[in-house]
Amino acid sequence: MIIMAEHAGFCFGVKRAVDAISESLKANHEVWTIGLPIHNPQEVSRLESLGLRVAENDSEIPAGAKVLIRAHGEPLEVTERLKSRGIDVEDMTCPFVRKAQEKAASLSREGYYVVLLGDKNHPEIKGIIGHVSDKSNAEVIADEEEAQNVRFHEKTALISQTTQREERLERIAGILVGKSSELRVCNTICKATAQRQEAARELVRKNNLDGVVLIGGKSSANTGKLRDILESEGVNVLWVEDESETERNSDWFRDKNMVGIAAGASTPEWLIDKIKNIIAAKQEVQGVLVH
Ligand code: SF4
Known part of the structure; x- marks a missing residue:
């Protein structure tokens, strides 16, 4: 059986920014962000395959380009510098x-x-x-x-x-x-981080779990914090970044009938769904009743 944490995956601000990048990529073949738009390598790769370019700083962005300011925001002088160079700026700073x-x-x-x-x-x-x-x-x-x-x-x-x-x-x-x-x-x-942390705690406390699969980028600080919380609740945690890592850890799933899923605020829904399906398939093979 698989039980999802009540709050898992993209927070409002990250979803809003990623949706705007995806939309913008449909209209413009190339869209820039300053720094990674999200701490999730799989989602960044997906966006890069559609035309996202990631600059380290604003000076790398060519004149005439389109830039989306990510959810973290930028100093005022950066936005002003970009605009003064005639760069099209769409500000997706989280409200x-x-x-x-x-x-x-x-x-x-x-x-x-x-x-x-x-x-x-x-x-x-x-x-x-x-x-x-x-x-x-x-x-x-x-x-x-x-x-x-x-x-x-x-x-x-x-x-x-x-x-x-x-x-x-x-x-x-x-x-x-x-x-x-x-x-x-x-x-x-913002309540989003606290909500995900509370949901992870509740997931363990309300269910008699054999383990929790935590989905999220290894460089994501909020996912790391979720791992600490889950471990402090005494549950066995498998932290995976993608499908292949889930597959590689087949042994971990042996004899685990009740598995929880938690995910950081930078984990996209499509990745959570993919990994959930992999876990369900593993449980079916083991004869576990899957919900
Ligand atoms: S403040 Fe940060 S964590 Fe909260 S919704 Fe916005 S981007 Fe997400």
Whole structure:
């Protein structure tokens, strides 16, 4: 028997961006993104076979090209540079990321010192900080320890990367409240990541599973987090990136009658379906009742 996690696969923002790339590729033979549009090699290969080109930075994109800004967003100056070169830009920044960018921009204009909670090297954080006009009046912190080092400012705004945990945002707000006369806290956390994590936990707790197949790119941080959660629930996890890896692990399925499936926010539905069918076929061979 196969049991799916209640929330698995593409989140709203990634689906929206990938659908826009697919649509755009129908009309334009070549479409560019800056950086990978999604942390899933199979989906990137599919899009590349249709004409997607991935640039490392905006200077690689030729004049007259079409660019889609991915769900993580880009700093304002990147979009402006592209437009000034006559490049056709379609902005597919996820609306939740857009909200964080707008908060950072407007609160900075209002004179707030902007503290951004997140990973400094993540493109989403680079994009958000890239919307603050006075960069000397902003900083990125990763955790509570770094929050302790934030200096006193009359007015401080705390904004979060969309994938942070609410508990951490609360703890950091608690630290910053003593470092400012006025603290504004913007909860810009998106529920999609937390939903997938909760669904993975529930999948294990509500079902007597023999194991969980986790589907997602090995470089996908959100899929890695799902693996940690599943393992902390004490279930046997098989993390696969594609169909061939599922086939190669035939031994893992032996004597596993109840198998759960979980997938990261960057895993496309077509890949989940393919792997689900492979698992169903394996179970049928073993005489397991498949649902
Ligand atoms: S995880 Fe949330 S913020 Fe990020 S792209 Fe998906 S829906 Fe948007």
